[in-house]
Every structure is written in C-alpha cells, then in structure tokens.
Amino acid sequence: MTIALSRRAFVRAGLTAAGGLAVAALVPGFAAAAIASGEPWGSDAAFGPEVGPFVVVGPDNSITLRIAKAEMGQGVLTALAMILAEELMCDASKVRVEYASAHRNLVDGNVYQSMGTGGSSSVRRSRVFLQQAGASARERLIAAAAAQWGAAAEACVASGGVVRHEASGRAATYGELAGAAARITLPTEPAIKTPDRFALIGSPLKRFDTPLKATGAARFGIDVKLPGMAYAAVANCPVFGGRLRSCDASKVTARRGVLAVLPVTNGVAVAADNFWRAKEALAALPIDWDFGPAASTDSAQFRAEYRAALDGPLADGGGHGDIAAALASPGKRVEALYEVPYLAHAPMEPLNATAHWTADRIDVWMGTQFPEQAIQLAAQAGGVDPAKVTVHNCYLGGGFGRRAVNDELTQAVEISKALGRPAKVVWTREEDIRSDRYRPQAALRMRAALNGDGAPAGFEFTTAVGSITRSLGWGKVENGVERQAVEGLANCPYRAGALKVLVNLRNTHVPVMFWRSVGSSQNAFALESFIDEVAHAAGRDPVEYRRALLADRPDFLAVLDALAERSGWGKPLPKDVGRGIAIHESFGTIVGEVAEVSVRSGEVKVERVVACVDCGHLVNPLTAAMQIESAVLYGLTAALFGEITIRDGRVEQGNFDSYPIARMADAPRIETHFVLSGGDKWGGLGEPGTPPIAPAIANAIFALTGKRIRALPLKNAALGA
Amino acid sequence: MAAFIVNGRRTTLDVEADMPLLWALRDELALVGTKFGCGAGLCGACTVVIDGEAVRSCQTPVGAVEGKTVLTIEGLGESGLHAVQKAWIEADAPQCGYCQSGQIMAAFALLAGNPNPTDADIDDGMTNICRCGTYPRMRAAIHRAAALIKT
Ligand code: FES
Ligand code: FES
Numbered sequence: 001m002t003i004a005l006s007r008r009a010f011v012r013a014g015l016t017a018a019g020g021l022a023v024a025a026l027v028p029g030f031a032a033a034a035i036a037s038g039e040p041w042g043s044d045a046a047f048g049p050e051v052g053p054f055v056v057v058g059p060d061n062s063i064t065l066r067i068a069k070a071e072m073g074q075g076v077l078t079a080l081a082m083i084l085a086e087e088l089m090c091d092a093s094k095v096r097v098e099y100a101s102a103h104r105n106l107v108d109g110n111v112y113q114s115m116g117t118g119g120s121s122s123v124r125r126s127r128v129f130l131q132q133a134g135a136s137a138r139e140r141l142i143a144a145a146a147a148q149w150g151a152a153a154e155a156c157v158a159s160g161g162v163v164r165h166e167a168s169g170r171a172a173t174y175g176e177l178a179g180a181a182a183r184i185t186l187p188t189e190p191a192i193k194t195p196d197r198f199a200l201i202g203s204p205l206k207r208f209d210t211p212l213k214a215t216g217a218a219r220f221g222i223d224v225k226l227p228g229m230a231y232a233a234v235a236n237c238p239v240f241g242g243r244l245r246s247c248d249a250s251k252v253t254a255r256r257g258v259l260a261v262l263p264v265t266n267g268v269a270v271a272a273d274n275f276w277r278a279k280e281a282l283a284a285l286p287i288d289w290d291f292g293p294a295a296s297t298d299s300a301q302f303r304a305e306y307r308a309a310l311d312g313p314l315a316d317g318g319g320h321g322d323i324a325a326a327l328a329s330p331g332k333r334v335e336a337l338y339e340v341p342y343l344a345h346a347p348m349e350p351l352n353a354t355a356h357w358t359a360d361r362i363d364v365w366m367g368t369q370f371p372e373q374a375i376q377l378a379a380q381a382g383g384v385d386p387a388k389v390t391v392h393n394c395y396l397g398g399g400f401g402r403r404a405v406n407d408e409l410t411q412a413v414e415i416s417k418a419l420g421r422p423a424k425v426v427w428t429r430e431e432d433i434r435s436d437r438y439r440p441q442a443a444l445r446m447r448a449a450l451n452g453d454g455a456p457a458g459f460e461f462t463t464a465v466g467s468i469t470r471s472l473g474w475g476k477v478e479n480g481v482e483r484q485a486v487e488g489l490a491n492c493p494y495r496a497g498a499l500k501v502l503v504n505l506r507n508t509h510v511p512v513m514f515w516r517s518v519g520s521s522q523n524a525f526a527l528e529s530f531i532d533e534v535a536h537a538a539g540r541d542p543v544e545y546r547r548a549l550l551a552d553r554p555d556f557l558a559v560l561d562a563l564a565e566r567s568g569w570g571k572p573l574p575k576d577v578g579r580g581i582a583i584h585e586s587f588g589t590i591v592g593e594v595a596e597v598s599v600r601s602g603e604v605k606v607e608r609v610v611a612c613v614d615c616g617h618l619v620n621p622l623t624a625a626m627q628i629e630s631a632v633l634y635g636l637t638a639a640l641f642g643e644i645t646i647r648d649g650r651v652e653q654g655n656f657d658s659y660p661i662a663r664m665a666d667a668p669r670i671e672t673h674f675v676l677s678g679g680d681k682w683g684g685l686g687e688p689g690t691p692p693i694a695p696a697i698a699n700a701i702f703a704l705t706g707k708r709i710r711a712l713p714l715k716n717a718a719l720g721a
Numbered sequence: 722m723a724a725f726i727v728n729g730r731r732t733t734l735d736v737e738a739d740m741p742l743l744w745a746l747r748d749e750l751a752l753v754g755t756k757f758g759c760g761a762g763l764c765g766a767c768t769v770v771i772d773g774e775a776v777r778s779c780q781t782p783v784g785a786v787e788g789k790t791v792l793t794i795e796g797l798g799e800s801g802l803h804a805v806q807k808a809w810i811e812a813d814a815p816q817c818g819y820c821q822s823g824q825i826m827a828a829f830a831l832l833a834g835n836p837n838p839t840d841a842d843i844d845d846g847m848t849n850i851c852r853c854g855t856y857p858r859m860r861a862a863i864h865r866a867a868a869l870i871k872t
Contacts, residue, residue, distance in 0.1 A: 073817030073853045206813065213818030214809040215802070216754020216794035220819060223753035231748065256737065274736075276744035279760075348758055348766060348819040348852040397756075397819030398852050429759040622813060626858070630816055633854025656763040656850060665844035667856035 035096040036077055036208035038217040041365075041392035042066060042098045049182035051137040053100070053111040054084055054130065057178035061161055063090045066100040068112035069122040070369050071209060072396035072403070073630065074686045075623030076122045078207045082619055083127055086200045087134030087193060090174060091161030097208055102371035103390045117369045118404050118514060120587035120684020123619050127682060131192040137181070139190045144180035145172050195617060195678065204622040209395070221366035221394045222352045226422040229354065230259050232415050233278040234408075234425055235287060236267040236435040239649035240509045242292035244268050252281040261285065262418050264411040265381070266435070271415055275426055294509035295649040299441075302508055302646065303339065306443035309464035310337075314502040315480025317463070318490035321498025326458025332450040334537045338526040339711040342644035343439035343515055344651075344659060349397020350432040355412035356422040357382045362389045362413060367396035369403040377406055381413035400634065401514035405437060405472065430654040438644055439515030440466030441508075444526040451497075454538030456549070458498035461489045465522070466512040467505040480505060484514075488523035488584060488691065493556050494531065494549035510646060516634050517687040520586040524691030525639075525698070525712065528582035532699045533708065542581055542699065543569050555677055559583060559592045559612045562675045567594035567610040576600055577607060578704025582692035589615040589683030593632065593692040595668070597700035602719045606636055606668040606697055611689060613674050616681025621674065624685050628672045631689025637662040639694035643713050723783045727752070728796025738784030743767045745783045746793060754794035754822045758850065765849025768823035769793050775830035794822035797829060805829045808866035809859075816853035823849050828863050837867055 048058040056064040065084045069076045077097045085092060105112045113129065138158050145163035146153040149170050156165050164171045174181075195201070212218035237243055247268050249261035257277035262269045268287060272278035327333075353366040355378065362382045368374045371391045379386040396403055408425050415423040427435065442465035449457040469475055469482045481503050489501045515521060535545035543564050550556040560583055563569070573579060576598050583592035596608040611628050618624050641660040645652045653659040698709035701719070709717055724733045727750065736745055743760075746752040746769070755778060758766030762780040769778045770792040797803045802810070805828050815821045824847070831838060831846040838846065843860055851859070 073815075075816075206810075207815075209818065210810050210813060210815055213815035213821050214806045214825065215798050216822045218818050219753075220756075222757065223747075225748075225751060225753070274740075274744060274748040275757075276740050276748070346852060348756075348764075348817065348850070350757065396817060398817045400852075426757070429761070429764075626813065626816060626855075629857055630854045633856065634852075636854075655761050656759050657761070661764075661850045661852060662854070662856075663850060664847040664856045664860065667854070667860075670857055 036212060037096070037098060038212050039219045040071065040077070040099050040395060042101045049178040051140050051178060051181045052133050053104070054133040055088065055137040057174045059175050061091065061094050061173050061175035063088070063095045063161070063174065065095060065097050067097055068100040068105070068115045069126070070117040070367065070393055070396055070399065072117065072367070072369065072399035074122070074627055075207050075620060076117065077209055078205060079123055079619040079623060080126060080130060081208070082200050082205060083130040084134040086198060087131050088138050089158045089160070094161060099393050102375055102393070105372065106375060107387050115371050116373070116404065117399070118401060120589070120686040120688060124588060124682050124684050128192065132189060135190045135192050136186060139186055140181040140184045141174055141177045143184050143186065144177040148172070148180065201619050202617065202621070205620050207623060218395045220349050220397045221354065222349055222397070222426060224354045224365040224394065224424060226354065226356060229422040229424055230271040230415065230419055231273065231275040231278050232269045232271040232423055232425045233275065233282040234264060234267055234269045234411055234427060234431060235282055236431055237289055237291070238434065239291040239295050240511055241294050243290050245288040245290045247285055247287040249285070252285050255281045260419060262415055264414045266407065269411060269415055269425065271419060271423060279428060291649060297508065297649050298647045299645040302441055306339070306441060306464045306506065307337070309504040309506045310443055310445045310462050312504065314462060314504055317481050317486040317501035317503040319498065319500040321458065323458050323460050323498040323500035326449045326498040327447065327460060329449050329457050331452055331457060332537060334448045334450065334534050336446050336530055336533055336710055338444045338446065338529060340442050340522040340525060341642070341712065342441045342510060343638055343642045344433045344436045344644050344653070345400045345402035345515055346433060346659060346661065347398030347400055347402055350427050350429055351402070351408040352424065352426040353406060353409040353412040354422060354424040355409065355416040357413055357416040360384065360388055363392065364389065364409060365392045365394060366406065366409060367394045367403055368406050369396070369399045370405070374406050374409055377409050378413050381410040382417055400516040402436065404514060407435070429656070433653055433655065433659055434651040437471065437511040437513035439521055440468065440512040442522045444522070446526055446530040448530070448534050450534070450538060454540060456494065456496035456534065459492060459494070459496045460500045460502070461492070461527070462502040463489065463523070464504040464506055466507045468512050468514065470505070470507055471512045477505060484519040487519040488527060488586060491585070492527060493553050493585065494546070495552060509649065516631065517586055517690040520584060520691040521635070521638070524582065524584040525694045528584060528692060528695030529698050529709070532580070532695070532702065546583065555614060556583060556590055558677065559590045559614050559675050562673060563592040563594055563610065563612040566612060566671065566673050569594065576704070578700040580696045580699025580701070580703055582695035582699060584691040586688045586691055587684030588681065589613060589685065589688035591628070591688045591692050593696045595693065595696035595700045597697055597704065599701065599704055599719050604640060604701065604714055604719065605666070608669045609671070609693065611670065611672045613672065613689070614677050615674070615683035615685055615688070616677055616679065618674060618676065624674065625672045627685045628689040629670045631687060632670055632693050633662055633667060635690040635693035636666070636697070639697050639712055640666070640714050723787050725786045725788060726790045728791070728793060728799060734783060736783055739782045742769070742778040742781045742783055742786055742791070746778065752793050752795050756819055756822055758820065765827060766820050766823045768826040768849060770826055770830050773830070773833060775827045794826060797825065803829065804869040805832065805866045808862040808869055812858050812862035812865055814855050814858040814862045816855055820849060820851045824851065824859055828859070828866065832863070832867055832870060836870060838863060
C-alpha cells in the first residue's frame with residue numbers, strides 16, 4: 001500500500017484522534033484567548049500575509065507568531081511570543097503561536113537564525129531580533145495605513161491591533177492592512193523599546209500551553225499516528241562501539257502483527273502494527289552482537305583512570321598570577337578530590353521519531369532541540385537532499401540536552417525507507433537510559449594555599465573529564481581544552497592571589513554530551529564544596545568567607561546578601577537539620593541556593609531550598625520561577641541518586657528502579673527570589689538553577705554531620721543510622 | 722477479544738488478552754493522552770482510572786479490564802474541565818507536560834478517596850514521577866482542587 005500523505009491529511013487524522021486541535025487558554029490576561037495548538041508545528045501553506053517571517057496577520061485580524069525554539073517545558077512559546085507582542089502592539093486575544101519551520105530556515109537564508117534550543121539561550125540570543133521583528137511589523141502596518149490615508153506615518157499610532165490617525169479619526173485593523181504591509185520595505189528599521197518602556201515583558205503571564213497539557217491534548221512526538229504507519233522497537237548494541245553480527249528473524253516474523261526485522265544504525269529493529277507487538281517480538285529475537293573492544297571495561301577502572309589522569313598530561317585551562325609561588329608559600333594548604341559519575345538525561349518522554357520517507361521527500365515528526373541538525377540527519381539516512389526534508393516539531397516531553405542529537409531519527413528514516421511506509425521508532429525506557437549520551441564522569445583535584453589571614457594565596461583546580469566536543473565529533477579541541485570542561489572553574493569569581501585551571505580531557509567508549517548545565521554541573525559541585533572546606537579550614541562562616549572573597553564582584557554580593565537574608569542564614573534550626581549554601585554563575589545568570597537538609601536514620605531529605613537569582617531582566621517571571629524549581633529538582637535527583645555505572649562495557653541501570661528520580665515525597669519547599677541587576681544583562685534560566693543545588697546539599701550535610709561529601713551521588717555515602 | 726467501557730463508550734477490541742491496556746489505548750484506540758514512561762509500573766505516566774481506582778495501565782493487561790469502566794485524561798474533561806484540571810491550570814503545574822495526564826488522573830483518584838488530603842497524604846498518594854520537577858505546584862494544585870470540589 002502506498003500512502004499519499006499531505007500535512008493536511010495528517011491534521012485531519014489528528015483531529016479525529018485528538019478530538020479538537022486547539023484549546024483556548026481559560027485564564028485572564030494576555031493569554032485569555034491566546035492559543036497554542038495541540039499540534040504546534042507550523043504550516044507549509046500560506047494562510048495570510050506575512051509581515052516578516054515571524055508574524056502572519058489573517059484577514060480576520062488573527063495574529064500568528066512563529067516561534068523558532070522548541071517548547072520542552074521551559075515556557076519558550078509564551079516568552080518569545082511576549083517579546084514579539086511587546087513591539088507589535090497587537091490584540092493579544094487574537095494571538096496564536098506555532099513553531100517556525102526549520103525547512104523554511106534552510107531554504108530561505110536563515111530567516112529564523114539558529115533554531116537550536118539549548119544553552120539557556122532562547123531569550124538571551126533571540127530577544128533583540130525578535131523585538132526588532134515585532135517593531136518592524138508594527139511600523140510596516142503603520143506605513144501601510146499612512147500610505148492609504150495620505151497621512152504621515154508619525155501621525156499614526158498602533159495599538160490593540162488597530163492603526164489610528166487621530167487627526168482624521170481614521171482607523172484600520174491589522175487584518176485590513178496586512179496585505180499592503182507585507183509589500184512594504186521600510187527605509188530604516190525602527191528602534192526597539194528599552195526596558196523602561198516594556199508593558200508586557202517582565203510581567204507574569206500564564207503559559208499558552210498549559211490547558212493543552214492539562215487535558216492531554218498536547219501532541220508529543222510519541223503520539224504521532226500516520227495512516228499505514230509501522231511501529232518499531234529497537235535494540236541498540238548494549239556496548240557502545242559494538243555492532244550487530246546477526247539475528248534470527250525467523251523466530252519472530254510469524255508473530256501477530258510483525259512486519260519486519262531490520263538492521264539499523266547501532267542495532268536492530270522489529271517493526272509491527274502496534275508498538276507492544278514490536279517490543280515483545282524484539283524481546284524474543286535471538287541477537288548475536290559483536291561487543292567490540294570495550295566489552296571488558298567497568299566503572300571501577302574508569303574511576304581509577306580519571307583519578308590517575310589528574311597527574312597528567314595536563315593542558316592549561318586558564319588562570320592568572322603565579323600559582324607555583326602561591327602553592328610554595330608557607331601558609332595553610334587545603335586539598336580535596338571530588339568525583340562525579342556519568343548521568344543519564346532520562347526525559348519523561350522516551351526518545352522516539354516518526355519518519356515518512358519517499359524518494360524525493362522526507363517528513364519527520366518528533367520532538368527535537370535541534371531541527372536543523374535533524375534535517376541533516378534525516379537527509380543523510382534517507383539519501384535525500386536536505387532541502388527536501390521537513391521536520392514537524394512536536395512538544396518535547398523533556399529535553400535537558402538529550403534531544404539535541406537525534407540518534408532515534410536516523411533509525412526511523414532507515415526503517416521507513418526499508419518498508420516504504422511511515423515508521424515510528426520508540427525507544428523503551430531501558431534503551432533511553434542505556435543508549436544515552438551522558439553527562440561526563442569526572443575527577444577534580446582542588447588545591448588552595450591560604451595566607452596567614454585565611455585569604456587564598458592561590459587556587460589550583462585540575463579536572464579530568466570526558467570531552468563533549470570529541471564525543472560528538474562537533475569541531476576540534478584546541479590545545480587540549482574545551483569550554484565545557486572548565487566552565488565555572490576558569491571564571492571562578494573568588495579573589496585569590498593566583499588561579500590555575502588544568503585539564504586532562506579523556507574519553508572512554510561511553511558517549512558524552514550536554515546535560516542540563518553541562519560542565520557547571522560537576523564544576524560547581526567541586527568548587528562550591530571546596531570553598532566551603534576552605535572556609536572551615538580558615539575558621540570562617542561559609543557566607544562571611546564567600547562575601548570576603550567576592551568583594552570585587554558586586555553582582556555576586558547582591559545575590560549572596562539577598563540569599564543570606566531570605567534563607568535566614570545563621571538562624572537556629574531543628575537539631576536534625578543542617579543548612580548549606582552554594583552560589584554559581586552559568587549561562588550569564590548567578591544563582592545562589594541555600595538547602596536545609598535533614599538526615600534521619602541515614603536518610604537524606606532536602607526540606608527547603610531558597611534560591612536567589614540574578615538573570616539581569618525577566619521576560620516572564622512565572623516561567624522563570626518554574627525553571628528554577630525544575631532545575632533545583634533536576635540537580636537534586638542527580639545529587640541524591642544519579643549514577644550511571646558500567647560493567648562489561650555496558651550501562652548497568654535501565655529503568656526508574658535502578659535510576660531513581662525524585663518524587664513528590666522527595667521534593668522540598670522551594671522559594672525563588674529574583675535579584676535583578678538590569679542593565680545589559682539578559683541571563684539564561686533553563687540551566688543555572690541546577691549547579692548550586694548539589695554543593696548546597698553536600699555543604700548542609702557537612703554542617704549537620706561533619707561528614708564531607710566528595711563523591712556523588714549521596715546514596716553511596718554512609719551517613720550512619 | 723475484550724469488551725470494556727472507555728470514557729463512557731462501549732469498546733470492543735480484538736487484541737491479545739495480555740496486551741497492556743496502555744498500548745491498546747494508545748495504538749488501537751488513538752487515546753494518546755495516556756503516556757508511556759517506563760513500561761514497568763515505576764513512573765505512573767500511564768495512569769488511568771478503572772472503576773474509581775488509579776491504575777498503571779502499562780501493568781494492566783487488556784484481559785483484566787473485561788467489563789470494567791476505564792477513564793482516561795480525554796474522558797475526564799469531556800464535558801468541561803474537571804476541578805482537578807482547573808486547579809492544575811490555575812497553579813501552573815505543567816512544564817513539558819508529558820507526565821501530567823498521569824498526574825492528573827492520580828490526583829483525581831486521590832481526591833475521590835480523600836477529599837481533604839494533607840501534605841503527607843499527597844506524598845503517599847502521588848507517587849508518579851515528574852522529570853521536570855513540578856511537584857511543588859502539583860501539591861498546591863491538589864489543595865486547590867480539593868477546595869474547588871467542595872464549592
Ligand atoms: S509507563 Fe506505566 S508506570 Fe511508567
Ligand atoms: S511536566 Fe515534564 S515530566 Fe512532568
């Protein structure tokens with residue numbers, strides 16, 4: 001059977017299945033009738049005049065704002081729409097949002113700039129040009145009105161989706177003007193609003209996607225269903241770098257619903273007419289793997305290797321002053337070794353992708369953080385020109401970095417091509433955890449030489465860690481150092497006579513990648529635990545000591561002081577509760593956190609977290625606070641439980657029993673306060689809340705028990721009964 | 722062959738009796754609001770309500786549902802948003818949203834059995850995983866839903 005598949009046909013199918021496409025928000029304010037579709041991918045078809053690539057105005061005055069970033073829970077659809085609407089002065093109740101097309105970006109000169117979503121960069125890197133796009137659209141609508149009325153543009157005012165000429169009392173809606181506005185080129189681009197003139201940016205706004213997510217109407221990649229689609233389950237080679245030798249398909253092809261057994265990149269797939277049938281058949285499939293050269297490695301060996309790697313060869317990761325002299329000085333020395341394991345991302349939605357391959361076109365439905373890269377992957381796997389690939393991005397059931405590289409997509413295209421019909425690949429949770437690209441394992445040796453007064457004469461930080469650049473094959477490592485390895489260390493904010501960062505990039509066969517907050521996830525744990533150790537060695541209070549070392553960083557000091565006050569630093573606590581602090585800058589944002597932690601019968605419970613945040617400015621305070629809460633819990637899970645270990649070359653964990661995630665009962669009270677410095681600073685928010693939580697918890701445990709946690713996760717620490 | 726009621730509709734399915742209800746709902750009935758998270762009874766993304774009880778549908782074979790009444794997220798709000806959904810929206814609970822159908826169904830069943838849950842009851846009753854860490858807001862939403870149901 002061949003299927004003529006248009007996007008429209010799929011939308012019809014989606015309609016029957018979903019019982020409605022769009023759910024209007026039912027909450028007051030701008031979002032009162034702003035709409036996000038359950039199926040957020042943008043349209044290929046023209047459905048109204050475009051006033052620039054981000055703004056489409058319908059004849060009914062509807063405004064479609066195109067969002068060139070992926071919604072994975074961080075509220076980007078709402079925040080970026082706010083930025084556009086701030087300048088556009090449209091009727092907010094007529095706004096709908098959809099994803100911009102990555103295909104369009106490819107064939108139309110990068111009109112959406114980078115569509116990758118990561119590095120806490122969506123607002124930081126898009127705000128200016130989105131404001132510009134909104135302002136430009138507004139001025140073109142005004143120019144169209146002015147031309148129509150023979151009036152001066154300066155005499156016309158736009159607001160609420162209407163352009164008015166006060167002197168003559170004339171008015172026209174954006175819908176009426178859009179056709180003419182679309183043809184207008186402005187002689188000069190208008191200036192964008194400065195923050196003191198923001199009306200929308202900076203005020204809390206309900207997210208557009210919430211009603212969809214409270215009703216089950218938001219479509220994730222895994223929910224996609226195409227006519228004639230095959231469902232595929234995949235076994236990836238259990239040892240990275242191994243390969244499929246053979247499998248005995250005859251054992252499973254007669255099972256109900258099974259369509260085919262196919263080799264795919266990294267493994268083998270079973271396709272069937274229902275995912276469960278595919279998965280069960282795959283489990284029954286005898287597979288012969290060639291595990292390759294890494295099949296005898298394990299975590300104990302890696303741990304020893306990373307420790308040994310601290311002795312060299314070491315590359316220069318930056319610093320200042322004369323560290324050798326500082327370390328040779330007569331004062332007190334503090335030295336400690338910190339270790340962190342590999343971590344899986346484990347987004348709630350297991351990886352999946354749906355592809356429909358034809359000889360001259362590929363359509364992809366999935367949740368991806370990097371649609372441009374997804375286009376390239378699909379094109380390569382399907383042997384089709386990248387310009388003939390369309391990625392229909394869906395809501396992402398969590399990303400955290402994992403969905404930046406879409407290994408599952410390659411497999412979906414291979415299967416669709418082999419079967420000649422649309423195919424959906426779903427990785428089971430076990431595949432998702434065992435075939436991840438992980439937060440690197442690392443060992444860090446931290447050294448401080450103190451002057452007589454306890455102030456640091458020098459810091460030397462040495463890290464042995466996997467290279468993300470090498471693992472992904474994205475670019476080259478220059479001089480043995482990559483930014484991810486030293487972020488948070490090389491820019492250590494604490495004043496010291498000398499600072500030296502040394503690096504040994506060392507990869508095992510385990511692939512590594514970006515994991516929420518990347519290098520800061522391990523470097524903040526080491527640095528902020530170590531500063532705590534140094535403060536104690538100097539006989540000083542951890543807040544007071546940090547304050548002294550941050551004297552020339554007023555931005556840090558503002559956050560630290562707010563945090564000390566809000567958390568009640570120094571106030572008495574119940575006897576089985578300890579308090580710890582950490583502060584760290586990442587992705588342009590400073591976050592300080594105080595954790596109150598109890599240890600009862602050896603059980604660690606984080607009771608309360610106070611976070612103070614300086615990201616400069618806020619677009620949506622509501623989603624900003626949600627991101628801090630989310631980042632705290634993501635880091636808390638890692639601190640308490642997170643650990644991927646290797647045995648016989650393979651990942652030992654496979655599901656949420658062996659890779660536990662914090663649940664309701666583990667969740668602390670979280671209080672978030674924004675301490676905004678304004679100015680030119682627009683910091684990120686998706687990640688910076690994660691780095692401080694592990695050291696804040698570890699420092700609290702030290703305050704309570706006197707035990708210093710130097711290796712994560714905490715579940716491996718013996719904290720007594 | 723299995724016959725049961727889904728969201729008020731009589732449904733007959735010609736599938737293996739041991740097919741988990743999760744996959745029957747998603748792949749056979751196109752009710753994809755119910756999610757796959759672990760397939761092992763560990764995360765609750767697949768939670769539906771069967772005869773009033775919150776159940777992990779990935780661990781419930783279709784054969785065991787014979788003659789029973791299944792409520793999914795699609796059915797919960799069919800005739801207007803349920804109080805739990807309204808509270809969820811008011812409290813801004815969802816982030817990525819993937820776990821939320823299961824969370825809402827679990828909260829619905831919790832409140833049906835305990836109209837006035839304490840924080841400790843919520844800790845005990847809400848055991849589904851949310852990787853985005855929406856727990857503080859879901860807790861607030863459950864208290865709010867309890868209040869909404871009473872009025
Ligand atoms: S999918 Fe059923 S409990 Fe996780
Ligand atoms: S909202 Fe993302 S997993 Fe719960």
